[in-house]
Amino acid sequence: MTAAVRTRSSAELISAEKPVLAHNYHPLPVVVARAEGAFVEDVEGRRYLDMLAGYSALNFGHRHPALIAAAHQQLERLTLTSRAFHNDRLAGFAERLAGLTGLDMVLPMNTGAEAVESGIKVARKWAYDVKGVPADQATIVVAAGNFHGRTTTIVSFSTDEEARAGFGPFTPGFRIVPYNDLTALEAAVDETTAAVLIEPIQGEAGVIIPDDGYLVGVRELTRRANCLFIADEIQSGLGRTGHTLAVEHEMVVPDVVLLGKALGGGIVPVSAVLANRDVLGVLHPGEHGSTFGGNPLAAAVGTAVVELLETGEFQRRATELGAVLRDGLAGLVGHGVVGFRARGLWAGVDVDPALGTGREVSARLMREGILVKDTHGSTIRLAPPLTITEEELVAALGSLAKVLGSGA
Structure with a gap:
C-alpha cells in the first residue's frame, strides 16, 4: 500500500x-x-x-460580490471553448470594453505581459502593412525605467539589470529614451518607428508621474511621425488614478491601449489590446492567438468589471x-x-x-x-x-x- x-x-x-x-x-x-x-x-x-x-x-x-456572482454563474455554464469556436460571452465583453475606452476593437489575452507582447506584434505588423517600413526593420521607442513585464522580449528593453542579467541574447528593434523627455523622444523617432510604447505613469519605477503636457506631446509627436502611440495602462488603468484611463488626465486618446490586472477582478487573468480598426485590423487568422484568451469565464468576469466602471x-x-x-x-x-x-x-x-x-x-x-x-x-x-x-x-x-x- x-x-x-x-x-x-x-x-x-x-x-x-x-x-x-x-x-x-x-x-x-x-x-x-x-x-x-x-x-x-x-x-x-x-x-x-x-x-x-x-x-x-x-x-x-x-x-467583490458582483464579480464573484458573475464567476459563479459562468462556472455553472461554460468555462472554455478555445478560440476554435465562438462562445456566447466574448462578443458582449468586447463590445462593452470597447465602449468604455472609446476604441473600436478588442484583442483578448490573459496576462499583462501577453497584452504587451501582442501590442508589439500589432505595431510591427501595422508598420509593415500600413506605414510601409521595410521588412524586419521596424523599431519601437520605449522609456527608461519602464516595466512592461518579464518575458524575454520585454526585458530586452528594460533598464532594470535585475530583470535582464542572465537572460540574453535580447530581442532587437527597441530604442530607449529617458522618460518625460520629449526632446529625446523626438530624436529617437524616424521613418522606421512603428510605435512609442510608454506607461502614462511608471508604477514599478516608484509611481513616476510625468510633467503636465508630456502625454499630449507624445500624442502630437507620434501623429506627426506617422507612428502609433501605445499606452500601457495595465497598472494605471481601470479607475486607479481617478479616471478610467490615466491618459484621460490630459484628455489624450492613444492609438493602442493595453489593459490587464484589474480587468480580471482579482479572479482570473484577463488582459486586452484595444485599438481602432485601422490598427487592430492588420491581424488575420493564424497570425496571433491564445487558447485561453477570451474564454467564457474571463469574458463574464471582465464584463462585470466593465459594468462596475460604467457607473463612475x-x-x-x-x-x-x-x-x-x-x-x-x-x-x-x-x-x-x-x-x-x-x-x-x-x-x-x-x-x-x-x-x-x-x-x-x-x-x-x-x-x-x-x-x-x-x-x-x-x-x-x-x-x-x-x-x-x-x-x-x-x-x-x-x-x-x-x-x-x-x-x-
Whole structure:
C-alpha cells in the first residue's frame, strides 16, 4: 500500500530548507488564507489591511460580490471553448470594453505581459502593412525605467539589470529614451518607428508621474511621425488614478491601449489590446492567438468589471480618497518621508534612507497589520483597493507615521 503523503502548510513551505517553489519572488513572511474587501487574513487568523491590491489587480477589493456572482454563474455554464469556436460571452465583453475606452476593437489575452507582447506584434505588423517600413526593420521607442513585464522580449528593453542579467541574447528593434523627455523622444523617432510604447505613469519605477503636457506631446509627436502611440495602462488603468484611463488626465486618446490586472477582478487573468480598426485590423487568422484568451469565464468576469466602471463610482472614489492620501502623505514630509508622488489612490513614497530600506519599512508595516510593497531603494508603493474607506485609509497613514516615527 502506498503511504499517504502529508501536504505541508504554506507556513512550512516558506521556511523549508529545500523549497519546492522557484525563488523568483521574495514575499513578506505573511501567508494569506482568506480575504474580503480591503482586508486579508493569514493562516493564524490575523487581519491585515491590503494597501497593495495585487499591483492594481484588486482595484475592486477582494471577492467583490458582483464579480464573484458573475464567476459563479459562468462556472455553472461554460468555462472554455478555445478560440476554435465562438462562445456566447466574448462578443458582449468586447463590445462593452470597447465602449468604455472609446476604441473600436478588442484583442483578448490573459496576462499583462501577453497584452504587451501582442501590442508589439500589432505595431510591427501595422508598420509593415500600413506605414510601409521595410521588412524586419521596424523599431519601437520605449522609456527608461519602464516595466512592461518579464518575458524575454520585454526585458530586452528594460533598464532594470535585475530583470535582464542572465537572460540574453535580447530581442532587437527597441530604442530607449529617458522618460518625460520629449526632446529625446523626438530624436529617437524616424521613418522606421512603428510605435512609442510608454506607461502614462511608471508604477514599478516608484509611481513616476510625468510633467503636465508630456502625454499630449507624445500624442502630437507620434501623429506627426506617422507612428502609433501605445499606452500601457495595465497598472494605471481601470479607475486607479481617478479616471478610467490615466491618459484621460490630459484628455489624450492613444492609438493602442493595453489593459490587464484589474480587468480580471482579482479572479482570473484577463488582459486586452484595444485599438481602432485601422490598427487592430492588420491581424488575420493564424497570425496571433491564445487558447485561453477570451474564454467564457474571463469574458463574464471582465464584463462585470466593465459594468462596475460604467457607473463612475470607482473613478470618483479614487479621486476623493486620493485627496485624503495626498494630504496624509504631505503631512509626513520631513517626518520620515522625503518626498512622494500620488495620483488617485496610487502613490510612491520615498522614505528617509536613514530609517531603512523600502523592504524594512514594509516589514514594519506588516507587523502593524498593513501590507505594502517596496520598489527601489527606500521607496514603497501604496495602491489600496478602490473600495477602501476613508477611515481605513487614514488608519493606514497613521501606521506609516508610527513606523517612521519609531524607526522600528
